[in-house]
Amino acid sequence: MASKKSTLAATALRALRRKLPGRVSVTQAARFKASVDNLRLSFWPDAVVRVEAAQEVGMVLKLAHEYGIPVTARGAGSSATGSAVPLRRGWALDLTALDGVKIDRVARIATVGAGVVTADLQTRVERAGLFYPPDPSSKKYSTIGGNIACNAGGMRCVKYGVTRDYVLGWSGFLADGSPVQWGLPLKKYVSGLNLRDLWIGSEGTLGVVTEAHLRLVAKPEQRWMGLYAFKSESSALRAVRELLKAGIEPSILEFMDCQTVACAEAYTGKPLLSDTSGVSILLIELDGSAGELRKQRAALRAFMLDRTVAQREARGEMQAEALLQVRRTCSQSMYSLGDTKLNEDVVVPIEKQAELIRYTIALKKEIGLPTPTYGHAGDGNLHVHIMYNRGDASQSKRAKRGIKKLMRKVVELGGVITGEHGIGLAKVPFMGLQHSAAEIAAMRAVKDALDPKGILNPGKIFEPFEVWDHEPVAVKFSWDH
Amino acid sequence: MASKKSTLAATALRALRRKLPGRVSVTQAARFKASVDNLRLSFWPDAVVRVEAAQEVGMVLKLAHEYGIPVTARGAGSSATGSAVPLRRGWALDLTALDGVKIDRVARIATVGAGVVTADLQTRVERAGLFYPPDPSSKKYSTIGGNIACNAGGMRCVKYGVTRDYVLGWSGFLADGSPVQWGLPLKKYVSGLNLRDLWIGSEGTLGVVTEAHLRLVAKPEQRWMGLYAFKSESSALRAVRELLKAGIEPSILEFMDCQTVACAEAYTGKPLLSDTSGVSILLIELDGSAGELRKQRAALRAFMLDRTVAQREARGEMQAEALLQVRRTCSQSMYSLGDTKLNEDVVVPIEKQAELIRYTIALKKEIGLPTPTYGHAGDGNLHVHIMYNRGDASQSKRAKRGIKKLMRKVVELGGVITGEHGIGLAKVPFMGLQHSAAEIAAMRAVKDALDPKGILNPGKIFEPFEVWDHEPVAVKFSWDH
Secondary structure: OHHHHHHHHHHHHHHHHHHOOOOEEOOHHHHHHOOOOOOOOOOOOOEEEEOOOHHHHHHHHHHHHHHOOOEEEEOOOOOOOOOOOOOOOOEEEEOOOOOOEEEEOOOOEEEEEOOOEHHHHHHHHHHOOEEOOOOOOOOOOOEHHHHHHHOOOOOOHHHHOOHHHHEEEEEEEOOOOOEEEEOOOOOOOOOOOOHHHHHOOOOOOOOEEEEEEEEOEEOOOEEEEEEEEEOOHHHHHHHHHHHHHOOOOOOEEEEEOHHHHHHHHHHHOOOOOOOOOOOEEEEEEEEEOHHHHHHHHHHHHHHHOOOOOEEEEOOHHHHHHHHHHHHHHHHHHHHHOOOEEEEEEEEOOHHHHHHHHHHHHHHHHHHOOOOOEEEEOOOOEEEEEEEEOOOOHHHHHHHHHHHHHHHHHHHHOOOEOOOOOOOOOOOHHHHHHHOOHHHHHHHHHHHHHHOOOOOEOOOOOOOOOOHHHOOOOOOOOOOOO | OHHHHHHHHHHHHHHHHHHOOOOEEOOHHHHHHOOOOOOOOOOOOOEEEEOOOHHHHHHHHHHHHHHOOOEEEEOOOOOOOOOOOOOOOOEEEEOOOOOOEEEEOOOOEEEEEOOOEHHHHHHHHHHOOEEOOOOOOOOOOOEHHHHHHHOOOOOOHHHHOOHHHHEEEEEEEOOOOOEEEEOOOOOOOOOOOOHHHHHOOOOOOOOEEEEEEEEOEEOOOEEEEEEEEEOOHHHHHHHHHHHHHOOOOOOEEEEEOHHHHHHHHHHHOOOOOOOOOOOEEEEEEEEEOHHHHHHHHHHHHHHHOOOOOEEEEOOHHHHHHHHHHHHHHHHHHHHHOOOEEEEEEEEOOHHHHHHHHHHHHHHHHHHOOOOOEEEEOOOOEEEEEEEEOOOOHHHHHHHHHHHHHHHHHHHHOOOEOOOOOOOOOOOHHHHHHHOOHHHHHHHHHHHHHHOOOOOEOOOOOOOOOOHHHOOOOOOOOOOOO
């Protein structure tokens, strides 16, 4: 049986090479590169196909469907959950060469290849006087295809929403290689079942997106940023709740707990704010017209007057970028606390964030491992981390126990186990916490309907996997500092 | 076979009455009322079930699934496409009693029963200092459940988007009666496959929504409105393109062609603008803070200076409402041109709108029937009508030929056959113009996966139906003037 399967795979690969000469690579280097993503677990594909035109994706899928070969589409491989790795071997489908961008300034729609890097799109859109808001922290590397596959979020969602809110339509291919067009470059579209949105966040398990039509908005005239230190997490999170209630509309509203601030300060070698220690921080951006900004800023300053222990306002774009950079280094800086990170992008209702933080602090004591937490407090989307040393069996055991308890708590608070990373491999153990058996069965029925042979990114979302039982590989990505 | 089926249906109905005493009605009056929607074709259900709590929907579906009884969910019945009528008999599921509303001002989320009338929700939200933008022209009657089922649009989409853009999550029931929760009252959610959005616009064919979590936004401080007359359709539509390009951001941008203006003027008995005739009109609303509004208004006035033949600005809310009322009467006023209306809510790219209007004018000549057109020009979403007298065989034939030609033209222009009404029964003949066989097969596969017995709103979207071959019934709805 196994030999029949491998003979078929070899036949399929030969057919693929004939169909797409020059696109298929089976070198060690190419296969290793396509075997990992930012989760850093490695599963080798049999071959890597680097398509150079959308219709080649159809050709690849047609063959894969015929021979039953797993296909895992990928862009930059910056997924935090393993959603881009070819768990069941087969073909890794590299979409990064699909990098066309066309901007319609009247309709305010960008038509973008799946391989376009998010930050590059933003730069081009801003040059046209417009704005594409979704800004996952990976945006300098991650691609639009990956952003759609994971419904990427980021810091500006509090005001502008997530990737899904900007997808008007896209073209791509079904599992059997048939081309499909779900939605068009139009502002309204309700023809037939909404398979456009079904694909969003489906991590390449339902089909492959090759080109998307994205809604653009007016570029904010001005931006302004401030950093606020609070004596405790609970006072910072109370401020979040109250400022939203007061009608202040930040375009960024980030929270860093005391553990995170300490990590970042140790990493950069300097305090985020002079004369403070043991503080918790809010990073707040306002944007809009000069008039609006003046009003909002005055309201924010008055609001913060008695609440903070220290604060710093950015003078100009460069200082603002420096403050943002502090927030962006949080993720890396935590490796001073352990060689392994469990990173959970949970969401809880805004008014439950303080309770979640109290829980992470209690959990830290209980499991004896650091639980630094930061994230998008305006959305209730906090990144809770458990840091540990993988070589230490006791730590590993405690980390695993801690993460399971955390996820139960999140669901108990009315939250969700993932707000912007997706399930991939990393969140699979928690699907049953979030969803009923009927819900999971309905999802699987839809998956099976669209991918009857199960060739699209097999093993993800639904099948058992425990990330902590797998050994990460040593790999240096372009985004590692 | 037929008798076995009817025995089963009788058994099922008895079981339903036992389970839900007081909820089931089989009177002529109740059944007739549930047999029609705004398409005005009548298909009688066997019974009407008026649920009073969400879990009763689960009980109804469980029984219907067991006995294979068609279930057609409905709210106000304001669907323009027949999506709310029980084409295959069975049970009409009246959701209007699910009318709870809860508003979270901090998170800016409303949790709303499927039966809540859209305008009532808007009033309550505005009382809380917030804003729920989607505003289908049926909003004084239509319900949130129906808005989600059709992904309703309306006039403010040009700035604020459609219903889908405000749905964060909802609870409801699968075809077999299992409760599901797709999404939560949270700003970010990417757990598992995105069945939340798949349901949106699915016209009750995939499941039944009983409660939704809707995103709210800040209430605009001020609004302002102007009416602009142009000497021709093409000059009005050129203005649309140029004002969008110039960065003016209307919250409403409506177009009425000369035929529509003439109808409305005949209907109300007075010209929309003094000293004009044979004009085409743009109705423009701006909203925002006082400062923003001042700037945008100045820009709009300067922009319009040399372009219009007449204009009128609303002084205050009442005058603005009067201008909007003009637009809202367009639909009714057309019945002076014929007793039957084919109403197509097509969308074309913004820059193709002028070409579409030229086509409707040519079509008018070709088929010898009026083709009045108005709609949401900021979205490219124009409502093209063909008015005729059904009793006249020649007119009926020409209307049918005209509508088919129109739809082909729309698709040829890169447009979509429906932007906010959905397919229902009325657009079924055009599905094949819009979608490839593979696309339709994929949609059907998803439908079959979630509703394997085909009990949910059977006959809609996918099955052959020619609306013009069916006789409408005389019915007076609360929205008829």
